[in-house]
Amino acid sequence: MGAARPWLFLAPALSLYVVFLVLPMLFTLYTSFFTWDGLSPMSEMVWVGFGNYIRAFVDDDVARRAFVNNLYWTVGAVIIPTVIGLFLAVALNSVTAVNKALRTIYYAPAVLPLVAVGLIWGWMYNPNFGAVNLFLRSVGLDALAGGWLSSHSMALPATFLTYVWSHVGFPMILYLAGLQAIPRELYEAARIDGATRWHCFRFITLPGLAETHVIVLSLAVINGFKVFDLIYTMTYGGPGRSTHVLGTWMYFQTFQYYEAGYGAALAWVIAAIVLVFAVPYIRRMSRD
Amino acid sequence: MDNIVASAADRRFALVVKLFLAALAVIWLMPFVVILLTAIRAQGDMISNGVFSWPEAIAWTNFSSAWDAGNFSVYFRNSLFLILVKVPLGLLVASLAAYPLAKMKFPGSEAVFIVFLVGLAVPVQVTLQPLLIMMKSLGIGNTLWALIPPYLAFGLPFQIFVMRGFFRLLPNELIEAARVDGASESGIFFRIMLPLSLPPLATLAIIDALATWNEFLIALVLISANASRTVPIGLMQFQGQYSSQYTLLMAGVLISIIPVLIIFLFLQRYFVAGLAGSVKG
Numbered sequence: 001m002g003a004a005r006p007w008l009f010l011a012p013a014l015s016l017y018v019v020f021l022v023l024p025m026l027f028t029l030y031t032s033f034f035t036w037d038g039l040s041p042m043s044e045m046v047w048v049g050f051g052n053y054i055r056a057f058v059d060d061d062v063a064r065r066a067f068v069n070n071l072y073w074t075v076g077a078v079i080i081p082t083v084i085g086l087f088l089a090v091a092l093n094s095v096t097a098v099n100k101a102l103r104t105i106y107y108a109p110a111v112l113p114l115v116a117v118g119l120i121w122g123w124m125y126n127p128n129f130g131a132v133n134l135f136l137r138s139v140g141l142d143a144l145a146g147g148w149l150s151s152h153s154m155a156l157p158a159t160f161l162t163y164v165w166s167h168v169g170f171p172m173i174l175y176l177a178g179l180q181a182i183p184r185e186l187y188e189a190a191r192i193d194g195a196t197r198w199h200c201f202r203f204i205t206l207p208g209l210a211e212t213h214v215i216v217l218s219l220a221v222i223n224g225f226k227v228f229d230l231i232y233t234m235t236y237g238g239p240g241r242s243t244h245v246l247g248t249w250m251y252f253q254t255f256q257y258y259e260a261g262y263g264a265a266l267a268w269v270i271a272a273i274v275l276v277f278a279v280p281y282i283r284r285m286s287r288d
Numbered sequence: 289m290d291n292i293v294a295s296a297a298d299r300r301f302a303l304v305v306k307l308f309l310a311a312l313a314v315i316w317l318m319p320f321v322v323i324l325l326t327a328i329r330a331q332g333d334m335i336s337n338g339v340f341s342w343p344e345a346i347a348w349t350n351f352s353s354a355w356d357a358g359n360f361s362v363y364f365r366n367s368l369f370l371i372l373v374k375v376p377l378g379l380l381v382a383s384l385a386a387y388p389l390a391k392m393k394f395p396g397s398e399a400v401f402i403v404f405l406v407g408l409a410v411p412v413q414v415t416l417q418p419l420l421i422m423m424k425s426l427g428i429g430n431t432l433w434a435l436i437p438p439y440l441a442f443g444l445p446f447q448i449f450v451m452r453g454f455f456r457l458l459p460n461e462l463i464e465a466a467r468v469d470g471a472s473e474s475g476i477f478f479r480i481m482l483p484l485s486l487p488p489l490a491t492l493a494i495i496d497a498l499a500t501w502n503e504f505l506i507a508l509v510l511i512s513a514n515a516s517r518t519v520p521i522g523l524m525q526f527q528g529q530y531s532s533q534y535t536l537l538m539a540g541v542l543i544s545i546i547p548v549l550i551i552f553l554f555l556q557r558y559f560v561a562g563l564a565g566s567v568k569g
Contacts, residue, residue, distance in 0.1 A: 021438075108320075112502070113519065
């Protein structure tokens with residue numbers, strides 16, 4: 001009974017995890033090698049080998065566009081909220097009432113449902129009555145006031161700006177936690193030796209946050225490739241199909257066009273990329 | 289750093305930083321101000337005077353109209369039900385699993401832990417189609433019950449990670465002393481480990497309640513019946529019907545975010561500490 005005991009404790013979690021996460025993942029991998037509508041019996045699936053993957057990377061212009069959009073989005077997600085979050089963490093590190101209030105303000109958008117965030121910013125970007133254009137017109141920048149989400153060139157950047165608004169708080173919190181682990185004496189000693197503010201940041205703060213960087217950057221890549229809610233609620237992939245990402249295109253293929261086999265392949269493209277970039281993150285988390 | 293004499297350049301730098309922080313805070317607050325100023329006035333007032341003007345009259349009725357027209361009572365009840373069932377159940381299952389991973393030595397424990405950690409990165413997209421088929425064949429398709437198993441499965445990795453980290457900090461002597469006194473393993477778990485774990489459990493409960501309230505994609509795929517819609521799905525539906533009634537729409541958005549904002553503002557101490565501490569491990 002001694003040997004079985006840990007497995008008894010693990011059984012509920014393991015069975016839920018395997019049945020509702022691992023097995024569906026594997027089933028999706030299997031269907032990604034078939035043409036299938038997702039509705040008819042599995043006996044009607046037609047084997048196509050890597051056909052769905054070739055279609056995604058070679059034949060389907062929307063999928064290629066979606067992939068490129070994911071890349072832009074992810075590069076942006078790795079750099080912009082991370083840099084702002086790091087700056088905010090360093091600037092708000094001392095615990096004063098003002099700093100605590102500011103942290104609350106920067107973090108607040110992160111707790112909202114992304115659907116609500118998308119609708120709020122859809123309204124902010126409204127071409128006629130939205131706050132963004134109203135502001136631009138009031139300061140004489142009428143030329144810039146356009147249909148943000150209906151423009152081929154601006155829809156994705158405008159949606160990404162919304163992402164920044166809602167995702168700056170998370171790296172800020174992680175960096176604030178990381179900063180607590182850097183001994184204050186290091187800064188005091190450096191200042192006595194004549195180090196400038198920049199030197200302190202460059203040679204004490206940045207290296208001191210090495211562990212946090214791994215977590216923040218991995219999560220930025222992981223979330224950058226998973227993005228769905230904001231695109232779905234703000235642009236629905238449009239105008240045209242110019243703002244699709246793999247997450248939304250997979251959803252459209254599987255549940256609107258009933259191309260479940262192809263959708264499965266798109267889903268696994270996301271999963272494969274995310275899992276590769278998650279390796280350093282998982283290694284960090286599993287270390288004691 | 290502060291006790292060293294600040295030079296003029298230092299002070300100027302500090303001022304620039306403060307101005308930047310203030311400007312950024314104004315930008316960050318602006319969407320909240322805009323939805324409030326939109327939601328509390330008549331549509332005609334908003335269109336003719338612009339959203340930044342003060343309302344001619346406060347139209348509280350927007351909220352009751354949105355509440356009724358949007359069926360929000362159904363969505364609130366559904367989301368609340370999910371939270372009440374899913375959150376405690378998930379925390380119990382995760383704690384049960386975290387206990388042996390933290391406190392028992394057995395072959396395979398490392399591997400099981402890593403298998404759970406991989407779940408932190410799995411995109412839900414890769415499970416959606418099979419989940420839809422499974423829930424239909426289990427006879428719970430299109431009901432709230434369909435959401436509970438995937439929500440549990442996707443919540444487990446993070447919760448197991450946090451609870452394992454916490455259990456490891458509890459002294460082994462506690463467990464050994466209880467064993468000497470003849471306590472069973474389940475007795476140790478329920479009478480010693482769980483009661484000592486209230487702080488991390490409270491934090492995880494808050495994080496999980498917010499995540500459950502906010503979850504969109506799984507519910508979008510698994511739920512199409514009006515009676516089973518959760519708040520985000522209902523909000524999307526509401527937007528589809530009233531997309532050009534901006535004041536009503538923003539009243540609906542405000543209704544859907546007020547619970548999370550209240551929870552965040554009052555409980556953020558636990559919430560933020562939990563997020564930060566959990567990742568530090």
